[in-house]
Amino acid sequence: MEQLLKEAYGNVFEPALLTDIANVATLVDFKEGDHLIEIGQYIRQMPLLINGAIKIIREDRQEGELLLYFLEKGDTCAMTLACCLGDTKSEIRAVAETRGTVAMIPIGKMEEWLGKHKGWRNFVFSSYNKRLSEMLSAIDNLAFMKMDERLLSYLKEKSKVNQSKVITNTHQEIAYELNTSRVVISRLLKALENEGIIKLNRNTIELLK
Template identity: 65%
Template sequence: MYKELKEAYGFLFEDELLQEIAGSGSLRRARAGEKIIEIGSYVKSIPLLISGAIKILREDKNGDELLLYFIERGDTCAMTLACCLGDTKSEIRAVAETDTVFVMIPIEKMEEWVAKYKSWRNFVFESYHSRLSEMLDTIDTIAFMNMDERLMRYLQDRAKINGDPAIQSTHQQIAYDLHTSRVVISRLLKKLEMQGKISLQRNQILVKDL
């Protein structure tokens, strides 16, 4: 585990901290689409991503989801940090966007390292800042962008995160992420295809405009 941590976090953390993470954390793997954290569960550890990507979703009172942001290699989830520190139930759902490898860090170690390592403390604060900026950006897209613009941005983000312009996803799943209906998504995908920005293929969407 140390080697993988060194490659993903060596630019952030000193060797002593990396050794502690390797000794205290547990290595986990999740397949694309697998739930990692569920809404309403108590969070006793936080994920540090080694590879892959995780999408963070919020759910409304009707059970409809809204995509908040993605976390990638070298990241963690600020909302998970908040739940750990506050000993509260999770208000988000974390789902593997791609096949993902990550290390789960126990809450007691997270608190210990905040006091012990400046690099960890800076990492926690920067994670809060980055995720807050991404959530504000999400709010801006909802408030100020048309749905076709939101859809195009969503497709571009997923293509970049996956490192592949071909996105494997159903129209219904995209509708869930963007908190709209499948009919709307299907219509807008056809519109984007006519504009030459994407190509609709069998069981996938090819993003041309990156």
């Protein structure tokens, strides 16, 4: 386990911290589509993403879901950190975008390492800042960007985390994550294809630019 942790976090965690994590962490494998965290759930362990990608979603019971951001290798979820340390229920849903592995850390160790390891303190504060910036970007997208701009940004981010120019989500799935209708998404995708930015295939969307 320590080697896996080193590959994902060796540039931010000191050797002693990597050893401490390996001694208490539990590795959990997941596959695409798995729900790793549910809204309303108490979180008793903090996830460190060893590999793969996870999308973090906020739910509006009347309007549907909204994609906040993606987690990638070497990340953790700041909102999960807050729930763990504050013993509060989760307000987000974490869904696996790809297959991968997380290392689950007990709550007690999270607090202990804040005083013991500088690398851990820096990582926690950096994660908060990064996730806050991403959530502010999500708010900006909603408030200031047109839907076609949000759609293109979404497609590029999906391509990045999946490391592929081909996106397999259906028009309905995209509409759900962007909190709009399938008809709107289909129309905007066709417009992007006419501009030569994407190519629509029977079950996939290919980014050309």
